[in-house]
Amino acid sequence: MLLPGKIMRFIFALTSILFAITAQAQPSPPAQVECDEANQILIKACLTKLAPQAIQDRKSAQTATRAMMKNLDRATGRPEAFAAFKQSTxxxxxxxxxxxxxxxxxxxxxxxxxxxxxxxxIDLDHARANELSRFYVQ
Incomplete structure (x- = not known):
């Protein structure tokens, strides 16, 4: 039986988890939609500006996920999650x-x-960053 204090902590934890799940960032629009320019030279220039940020977003998500997998391995005493994440990457x-x-x-x-x-x-890097962000709270 849960005591009133434990019930409140449980409800708070559950609410926090649900909020984190529903508050994820919305996926980015496809890069060519975002770079809807008049000609190919302008489209290429626009995409060239977007690419470094997409790469950085993916790498940041990978770094956060990597840290979580290392912590999980330490907590469980089983070195499986980090190795699987490295292979996934x-x-x-x-x-x-x-x-x-x-x-x-x-x-x-x-x-x-x-x-x-x-x-x-760019689109795949955005998708990978969004997918990885499911494993950590931003």
Missing amino acids: RTYEAYRQAHCAWIGKSFAGGSGAGIAELSCQ
Whole structure:
């Protein structure tokens, strides 16, 4: 049986968890929508400005998640979560490179190939950062 103080702490903890889940950042719009410019030169310039922030957001999310996985391993005494996260990160990076290269190649050498590939990288980095943010409170 929970005592009144314990009930309040339980309700507070549950409310905090639910708030954290529902308060996640909204996904970013696709990069090409955000860079809706008049011509390919302006689109490429816009995407080139967006790319470093997308990379930084992904790396920040990876750093926070890495720390949580290390703490989890320490708390459980089982070195599994951090190793699995490292493998996940390597696999994501290989997927990002291969998938976005394919997107670029699907333009058959056309002038939009570089734009499509860069847009793909930005979108995947945003998605990865959003996915990882589910594991920590910002």
